[in-house]
Amino acid sequence: MTAMPASPDDTQLGPTDTGTPETAGRAARLWRRELDHYPATSRRLAYLAIVVLTTVVLYYALYVQYAVATSIITHFHMTYSYFVWVSVIGNAVGAFASLVAGLADRWGRANMVVYGLLIAALLSLLALPNAPDKGTYLVLFACLSFIEGIVLVATPALIRDFSPQLGRATAMGYWTMGPVIGSLVVTVVTSSTLSFAGWQDELRYSGWAGLGVFVLALVGLRELSPRLRDQIMVSLRDRALVEARAKGMNPRTAAEGHWRQMLRLDVVGSATAVSLFLLLYFGAVGNFVVYFAATFGYSEQRTNGLANWYWAANAVALVAAGLVSDKLKVRKPFMAAGAIGSIAVTTLFALHATEQRTGYYTFAALFVAIGVFTGVTYAPWMASFTETVEKHNPAATATGLAVWGWIIRAVVAISTAFVPVVVTSATPLVEHGAQVKAASVQAAPALAVIEAHPRLFAELEAYPPNAVPPALAARAVREVGADDLATVRKAQPHLAVLQRYGSQVKSAAAQGPEQWRTWWLICVAGQVFFLPFIFVMAGRWNPRRAREEAVEHQRAVERELAALADQGD
Numbered sequence: 001m002t003a004m005p006a007s008p009d010d011t012q013l014g015p016t017d018t019g020t021p022e023t024a025g026r027a028a029r030l031w032r033r034e035l036d037h038y039p040a041t042s043r044r045l046a047y048l049a050i051v052v053l054t055t056v057v058l059y060y061a062l063y064v065q066y067a068v069a070t071s072i073i074t075h076f077h078m079t080y081s082y083f084v085w086v087s088v089i090g091n092a093v094g095a096f097a098s099l100v101a102g103l104a105d106r107w108g109r110a111n112m113v114v115y116g117l118l119i120a121a122l123l124s125l126l127a128l129p130n131a132p133d134k135g136t137y138l139v140l141f142a143c144l145s146f147i148e149g150i151v152l153v154a155t156p157a158l159i160r161d162f163s164p165q166l167g168r169a170t171a172m173g174y175w176t177m178g179p180v181i182g183s184l185v186v187t188v189v190t191s192s193t194l195s196f197a198g199w200q201d202e203l204r205y206s207g208w209a210g211l212g213v214f215v216l217a218l219v220g221l222r223e224l225s226p227r228l229r230d231q232i233m234v235s236l237r238d239r240a241l242v243e244a245r246a247k248g249m250n251p252r253t254a255a256e257g258h259w260r261q262m263l264r265l266d267v268v269g270s271a272t273a274v275s276l277f278l279l280l281y282f283g284a285v286g287n288f289v290v291y292f293a294a295t296f297g298y299s300e301q302r303t304n305g306l307a308n309w310y311w312a313a314n315a316v317a318l319v320a321a322g323l324v325s326d327k328l329k330v331r332k333p334f335m336a337a338g339a340i341g342s343i344a345v346t347t348l349f350a351l352h353a354t355e356q357r358t359g360y361y362t363f364a365a366l367f368v369a370i371g372v373f374t375g376v377t378y379a380p381w382m383a384s385f386t387e388t389v390e391k392h393n394p395a396a397t398a399t400g401l402a403v404w405g406w407i408i409r410a411v412v413a414i415s416t417a418f419v420p421v422v423v424t425s426a427t428p429l430v431e432h433g434a435q436v437k438a439a440s441v442q443a444a445p446a447l448a449v450i451e452a453h454p455r456l457f458a459e460l461e462a463y464p465p466n467a468v469p470p471a472l473a474a475r476a477v478r479e480v481g482a483d484d485l486a487t488v489r490k491a492q493p494h495l496a497v498l499q500r501y502g503s504q505v506k507s508a509a510a511q512g513p514e515q516w517r518t519w520w521l522i523c524v525a526g527q528v529f530f531l532p533f534i535f536v537m538a539g540r541w542n543p544r545r546a547r548e549e550a551v552e553h554q555r556a557v558e559r560e561l562a563a564l565a566d567q568g569d
Contacts, residue, residue: 033110034225044162048171050213050221051158054117055151055178057213060185061124061206062148065141066286067190067304068199070293073430075199076134080290080430084420086138087286090145091413097149098405109161109398110223112154117214120147125207129200153405157398160386161224166326168386173322173379177315180375183285184311185209187304194301226395261392262400266536270388271404273533274381275411276526277339280346281374282412283523284310287419294429295353295512306360310367317375322383329546331380331387331539336531338377343527345369350520354513377530381537388538422522423515425508432501433509439497446491449484456480457488465489 039047065072066087073083123144131137156175163171190202197205262268283291288307292298298306325334349366352358389400420427440447450457456479459472468476476485488495540546 031111033222035222036225038224039162039222046220047222048159048162048174050217051113051155051162052174052178053213054113054217054221055155055175056181056185057206057209058117058120058148058151059179059182061120061203061210062144063179063183063186063285064124064190064202064206065128067186067289068194068202068300069289070300070430070434071199072137076131076137078134080427081420082134083430084416086141088413088417089138090141091409091416093142094145094149094152095406095409095413097146098153098402098409100150100402109154109158110221112150113158114214114217114221116147116151116154117210117217120144120151121207121210121214123147123207124203124210129203149405149409152409153398153401156382156386157401158223160397160401166329169325169331169380169383170319170322172382172386173318173320173375176318176375176378176382180311180315180318184308184315187307187311191301191305191308194304259399261396262389262403264392266388266538267385267392267400267403268407270381270385270533270537271407272411273530274378274385274404275408277342277377277530278374278408279411279415279526280342280370280520280523282415283419283519286416290426290430291353291516294426294433294509295516296356296358302360306363306367309364310371313368313371314375315371317372318379319375321376322379325380325383328543329549330541330543331384332534332537332541334380335377335384335534338373338375338380339527339530339534341373342370342377343524345373346520346524346527350517350524353517353520356513384537384539391538419519422519423512425512425515428501428504428508429512432505435497436501436505439494440502443491443494443498446488446495449480449488453480465492 038044069083072078073080078086123140127140128137128144131140155178156172159171159175160168186206189205193202193205284307289300289303292303292306293300321334321338325331345366349363349370352362352366385404386397386400389397392400456476460468460476463469463472480488540549
């Protein structure tokens with residue numbers, strides 16, 4: 001694919017880039033961002049890079065909460081169930097924000113992204129770290145999730161606008177790196193800094209990163225005018241035709257009936273299927289810290305270091321799969337191969353989830369494989385989905401992405417709510433596991449004394465400490481010794497913790513691995529559900545046929561351009 005040469009209008013920033021008169025001044029450029037001409041390749045790539053950076057820092061801010069989940073739970077004295085519902089409510093709010101973002105087809109995309117990022121950065125920098133109580137934290141996290149729901153729709157819409165179909169998978173591969181690199185940034189930063197930083201610091205780091213990218217987006221991000229973006233652009237060679245058509249378009253006519261056009265099996269069904277396919281990804285974001293802490297005793301720092309393997313492999317695979325998909329001009333073979341591979345490896349992971357002897361690097365190898373297969377699936381899927389939406393109405397791109405955004409956030413909310421239902425052991429382990437472990441260590445000398453004299457201490461437990469009969473007290477001193485009795489008395493608070501929570505934590509620890517395996521197998525079922533919906537989406541299976549269609553399209557473009565030139569004469 002070769003780019004069309006840049007027109008004079010694209011070689012410099014000016015009124016043409018912003019779609020505003022020169023007299024509007026620089027201030028107007030901070031709001032009026034429309035381009036009346038398709039940008040030159042260098043500027044187009046710059047806009048795409050800003051969108052990807054925006055997505056990275058936004059997901060960094062969103063996901064860092066889960067990387068320090070146990071610290072947040074402890075700080076606010078939350079139950080595990082309460083923290084789960086913080087996530088559920090946040091994702092539900094994000095789902096409906098995605099529907100609001102469907103208005104980007106009418107209001108534009110760029111300002112939603114730029115000023116949404118500003119709000120998210122301020123929430124992470126100033127609001128969330130200083131939340132006075134868990135109720136306030138929940139509300140603030142819901143606000144952050146609302147912004148994420150809007151940007152989840154607006155950013156891929158911008159990626160679609162600035163990437164013709166024959167480069168779409170590569171561009172979407174970079175966009176899908178946003179959540180993945182955001183997750184990688186979370187795990188890299190937390191695994192490197194949690195030894196000296198608190199959870200509030202981790203949130204502030206994401207806020208500073210957000211402010212930095214906000215400044216860049218404020219100055220540099222632009223979007224296509226509706227007349228340009230409301231057309232299908234197969235390759236960069238279509239640029240002259242797209243601009244010629246734009247002169248005679250009526251955007252209001254193209255914008256009619258968006259929602260009705262998007263409520264179709266190939267749009268709704270495929271969006272639901274990919275949301276279920278990503279259940280394991282959502283589990284990695286939201287539950288890996290809890291899972292590895294409860295099942296294998298990993299610290300937050302160790303778990304985040306392990307997750308780096310997953311995110312790094314996934315990021316590389318997303319871009320590589322997008323590049324190869326664009327080169328071969330097909331999407332469906334990649335989606336099928338990636339899904340089948342992911343099913344196989346995720347099944348292996350689920351089976352190892354019950355094995356205490358499974359080592360760190362075994363999990364790392366499994367995560368690399370899962371990350372690669374997920375990337376091979378998802379970047380081509382995003383390209384195919386936008387092409388499926390374009391097939392119905394290219395002017396409804398943001399609406400179609402809003403449908404997808406609502407469904408994926410709803411699936412996240414529902415699945416998050418069901419984790420404690422399936423994994424009932426998680427609640428006692430998260431809420432009391434560390435407390436019981438610490439009490440066991442502190443009370444170990446006292447437990448040894450008690451175990452050496454079980455009948456005597458059974459009799460002593462029948463009386464309050466200040467009401468032990470003198471004869472029994474004297475017998476205890478003779479049989480146990482004053483020093484050992486003092487050791488037991490000193491350990492009473494720890495022994496009380498063990499008596500209250502010890503049995504339920506022990507039972508949960510025994511049941512936990514099997515329950516987590518059940519959840520991971522549910523994730524496998526979601527990946528199986530994805531497979532048949534590949535067939536309803538736009539795109540070819542055969543690279544040779546796809547190349548033939550590209551040649552046929554180019555000839556049609558040349559004929560239409562020639563006809564327009566004749567009309568002009």
